[in-house]
Amino acid sequence: MSILVYVEQRDGHVRSVTREALGEAKRLAGALGGPVTAVACGASDVGLAALGESGAEKVLLAKHDAFAHYDGAGQAIAVAAAAKATGAKLVLMGASSTGKDLAPRVAALLGVGLASDCTALDAGGGKLVARRPVMAGKAFEKLAFTRSPAMATLRPKVFPAPAPEAGKSATVEPLAFEWDASAPRALVTGTTGETGGKPDLTESEIIVSGGRGMKGPENFVLIEKLADALGATVGASRAVVDAGWRPHGDQVGQTGKTVSPKLYVAVGISGAIQHLAGMSSSRCIVAINKDADAPIFKVADYGLVGDLFEVVPALTEAVRKFR
């Protein structure tokens, strides 16, 4: 019996969602029993032993040349094999673009239920219950599992990554799995970085979003400057994405991304219900809007009523001064 955590890697680095999942696995091992095992899919074992610092006792390495890039079909077979080999009662991974693609495939292979994008797991009384947002956060559901292993993906930045226990190392063992890589499959031929290395909205600590109040795409330079000063990522409302002012990947809300940053700054956003759904789990919300009756002020911790074309440049300047 064990808890299995999938190790997500990109460009040879373990992504932070993995450490968050290991931390949660270690916490749950108290109630569900351990040990905590990790499974990595890759072409080499570089850096895997160090996962011991985050709580993994053992790392199973599914080694394959094809795993130099993400391969959903092949990695699902490997993770399912690891779940069986370790008698896992719970399989965890991050609710990242990789985890959201991989976990359903593993669940389908194992024939078990999967709770996506969880914000809390509770193992009180030895029975696992997952809490997760639905309708972009307008409500939360609690799910119980009728099959074993239970599977869950964890929303990035919600579960704390444990402080590394320096010097603790995990044993790395090869994982046996059978995968016919010559079968027809989707082949990753490359990646592009469109955001210049900035974190994705879903993984950002601070987000500055602009809405229709920006009056035009050219004025988003004000939002970008404020975001730069704060070390933040730029977001947008549906209205401005639909108008073609910003790319779709920037949209926050029910048909965009659901975000929970430490600080969310809404600029010129009135606060349509589908936008509020996507950002109201942020720890602190600031709204800047000239309309004092805008619905955004109802969810904001701090509201500033004023003309954004005056306020935002002055705020940017003030932030630069103290940072």
Add this chain to the structure above:
Amino acid sequence: MLQVVCVKQVPDTETRVKIAADGRSLDPAGVTLILNPYDEFAVEQALRVKEKLGAGEVVAVTVGGAGAQTMLRNVLAMGADRAIHLKTDTAPSDPLAVARALAQAIRPLEPGIVWLGKQAVDDDASQVGPMLATLLGRPCVSVVAKFELSGEAAKVEREIEGGRELLDVPLPAVFTTDKGLNEPRYASLKGIMAAKKKTIEEKPAELGEPNLERMALELPPPRKPGRIVGEGTAAIPELLRALREEAKVL
């Protein structure tokens, strides 16, 4: 080439959520049901592929209650050729069960491409597409932002954190669609008239035993009331003080 588009009827994104008396479901009173917004991109892309090939058939498939037929007529009005309605009594909350029911209905059609929205905006699970592909044993790319058909294969781009993955995919395959892939068409009057004569085949959905059980549906905890720190640029020092000293987020 026969293409399948899996669609789902969901509450409108403008819906204000009220929890039903059972404490486990959405109170349906006053809720408008629509075609899942991400599925619109799936329908549109299937129609574009059919138009490009100048031949083929687009079959819409849904798992849902009796009300789902309104949505299927809408998809037929957009241009799908026929529909299959896998009927259920209650809205299933278990993606694997839905994927199994879909797989069973879709397998005999031997589609060249199966399209789905990347997620349904009600349960936000993002599971059925990759599950269905796994059950069908087909290559799968989720969250497709760009699609180009070239012969018996497709070149696609998929959204990942901070960029895109580029993939080559042999057909037959399964794709889930993201916003921005295309601009979905509206049904024309001609399309609406034509849709009335198109076939909707009804079958019971074979969902099997549930793998997940919803214990509760709850509203999010209310946020602590906030305050207006002031007006105009004069309020900036107080805003920054509050963010540093009260909220401790800067």
